[in-house]
Amino acid sequence: MSEIIFKDAKIRRPQDAQPEQIKSIFPRISPVRRGDIVAIKIHPGEYGNTTHVRPVIVRTVVDLVIEAGGIPFVTDTTTLYKGMKLNAAELIKAAAMNGFTHASMNAPFIVADGLRGNNAKEIQINGKVLGSITVASAVAEADSMIVISHGKGHPASGFGGAVKHLGMGCLDRAGKIKVHEVAKPSIDPEKCVMCGECVEVCPWGAITPPDIDRSKCCGELSCADACQQEAIIPPPQASERMQKRLGEAALGPVEALKGRIGYINWVYDLTPGCDCFNFSGERFVEDIGILAGRDPVALDSATIDLINEHMKPNGGSIYTVWGVDPWIHIEAAEKIGCGSREYILMD
Ligand code: SF4
Numbered sequence: 225m226s227e228i229i230f231k232d233a234k235i236r237r238p239q240d241a242q243p244e245q246i247k248s249i250f251p252r253i254s255p256v257r258r259g260d261i262v263a264i265k266i267h268p269g270e271y272g273n274t275t276h277v278r279p280v281i282v283r284t285v286v287d288l289v290i291e292a293g294g295i296p297f298v299t300d301t302t303t304l305y306k307g308m309k310l311n312a313a314e315l316i317k318a319a320a321m322n323g324f325t326h327a328s329m330n331a332p333f334i335v336a337d338g339l340r341g342n343n344a345k346e347i348q349i350n351g352k353v354l355g356s357i358t359v360a361s362a363v364a365e366a367d368s369m370i371v372i373s374h375g376k377g378h379p380a381s382g383f384g385g386a387v388k389h390l391g392m393g394c395l396d397r398a399g400k401i402k403v404h405e406v407a408k409p410s411i412d413p414e415k416c417v418m419c420g421e422c423v424e425v426c427p428w429g430a431i432t433p434p435d436i437d438r439s440k441c442c443g444e445l446s447c448a449d450a451c452q453q454e455a456i457i458p459p460p461q462a463s464e465r466m467q468k469r470l471g472e473a474a475l476g477p478v479e480a481l482k483g484r485i486g487y488i489n490w491v492y493d494l495t496p497g498c499d500c501f502n503f504s505g506e507r508f509v510e511d512i513g514i515l516a517g518r519d520p521v522a523l524d525s526a527t528i529d530l531i532n533e534h535m536k537p538n539g540g541s542i543y544t545v546w547g548v549d550p551w552i553h554i555e556a557a558e559k560i561g562c563g564s565r566e567y568i569l570m571d
């Protein structure tokens with residue numbers, strides 16, 4: 225059973241402000257040893273998204289790492305979808321536009337998987353579906369890491385928190401493709417009106433309607449979101465298969481860092497979509513607070529349970545946001561050895 229710290233969002237005194245809460249939490253979850261190079265993994269949000277974790281929270285963690293004798297850097301990885309995170313140059317620019325600069329955070333922002341997302345270390349994980357996974361090199365080579373995740377909904381995994389941050393956000397491009405490739409879609413020629421919207425959003429030049437070149441497609445499904453005709457169809461059980469890979473891939477960074485990772489879930493501004501969306505949708509539940517621990521499976525389990533508890537009076541749950549069951553990737557992460565779904569909540 226893992227201990228998970230919970231700080232409620234209902235704040236009434238300055239001493240309970242979120243940076244103060246993080247200062248009280250940090251010594252209980254910190255893996256940092258004096259002299260460590262410490263990755264602080266965040267998602268700075270696409271430009272246009274306004275509900276990602278704030279720079280002041282990252283700054284608080286940076287200063288605590290320095291106080292503990294560590295050498296911090298803040299980091300994220302490039303994406304498979306076409307936005308401002310497709311390569312390191314644009315990702316650094318997007319992060320700065322959202323307020324994540326050396327001046328605001330007191331640490332440099334480094335793209336963990338290099339200019340085009342190809343810098344990585346292969347880690348054996350011996351899962352049921354994945355034998356190995358490629359972890360972004362700046363993550364894999366750090367001595368310890370703090371993962372700060374925004375708890376929110378996600379169209380492919382139902383919920384995005386610490387496990388998703390490990391099993392997707394800490395991977396290089398090849399690792400992300402390995403997780404997504406089971407979702408390569410096809411186009412229904414009966415529904416396709418040849419509008420070309422999907423061609424515009426596909427970063428990998430895979431679409432010539434009504435055909436998709438499977439050798440170029442990586443299965444990240446931007447095209448399905450863009451198609452107004454619902455003509456782009458993922459294969460059966462794409463979400464379940466992708467989530468099983470996601471949960472297993474989460475072990476990659478855990479193994480690379482020999483478990484020296486602390487996790488903070490920032491469970492505020494719970495939007496249906498993830499911070500990769502270039503807009504922020506309406507919140508589906510009120511703010512919950514901050515949860516933290518050393519076990520990502522227990523942390524996400526506690527977070528989902530609290531979200532469900534808050535949604536229950538209105539007949540909802542995290543499942544009802546997208547009709548996607550998030551426990552699939554959490555259970556896969558538990559089975560492969562990332563942590564335990566059993567937890568005890570502590571103040
Ligand atoms: S967006 Fe949909 S309708 Fe338009 S070309 Fe692509 S598949 Fe066809």
Ligand code: SF4
Nearest residue numbers: 426441442444445447
């Ligand atoms: S075809 Fe669709 S799923 Fe495949 S890479 Fe292009 S946008 Fe992504």
